[in-house]
Amino acid sequence: MTVERRARRFSSARLERVTLRLMNAAPLCALSTVSPGGRAHINHMYFASTDQFEVVWISDPDSIHSRNLARNPSAAVTIYDSHQTWGKPDRGIQLFGTAGVTAGRAEREAMRAYGNRFPDYDPEADGLPVYRFKARTVKVFDERTLAPVTFVTARVTRAGLDWVKTEVSV
Numbered sequence: 457m458t459v460e461r462r463a464r465r466f467s468s469a470r471l472e473r474v475t476l477r478l479m480n481a482a483p484l485c486a487l488s489t490v491s492p493g494g495r496a497h498i499n500h501m502y503f504a505s506t507d508q509f510e511v512v513w514i515s516d517p518d519s520i521h522s523r524n525l526a527r528n529p530s531a532a533v534t535i536y537d538s539h540q541t542w543g544k545p546d547r548g549i550q551l552f553g554t555a556g557v558t559a560g561r562a563e564r565e566a567m568r569a570y571g572n573r574f575p576d577y578d579p580e581a582d583g584l585p586v587y588r589f590k591a592r593t594v595k596v597f598d599e600r601t602l603a604p605v606t607f608v609t610a611r612v613t614r615a616g617l618d619w620v621k622t623e624v625s626v
Contacts (some may be wrong), residue, residue, distance in 0.1 A: 459596070459607070462622045466602065471610050471617040474601050478549040479505040481537045485574070487513075487555070487589070488532040489524035497524055501534075504566075504573035509612050511535075511551065511589040512558070512566035512576055514582060522557075525587070529554040530612070533589055545599035555589040563590060 485503045488496055499521040500504040503513045511533050515522050525531065536548030558566045566586040571577045579586075594609045594617065605625040 546600040551591040
């Protein structure tokens, strides 16, 4: 299989609906960070999302991924429903951007988002810092909603998502 670009565009409103639905498809995501030697590190974690296409989570600052982010904020996140069946319509999302520890208003907003998703979360008892991933770009794959074997890339702006390109596996 090869990947080819297509001219088909998708509206911001449609991409935003699909993206937010995909971000809520599973309680776990995979976070990729960069080690000091430039090697990739991946971590699975519980997360919550915001309507600004952000991913928030709590983590020990001594964990490898947290230490990596303290040195280099470059990160990527993937979210997908792990109950999908091979050969059936699939869906998932990849997000590319930066991440780090929150503070002030951003921390309160992240805690609220995390608490809304996980009602048993108690920030007072937990005591761990809250991290926020801010996506620059998203790559959306939803065969039922968009089209079979179609990957749509969009840029994250203050106003929402702007279509960048559509690719199809052929």
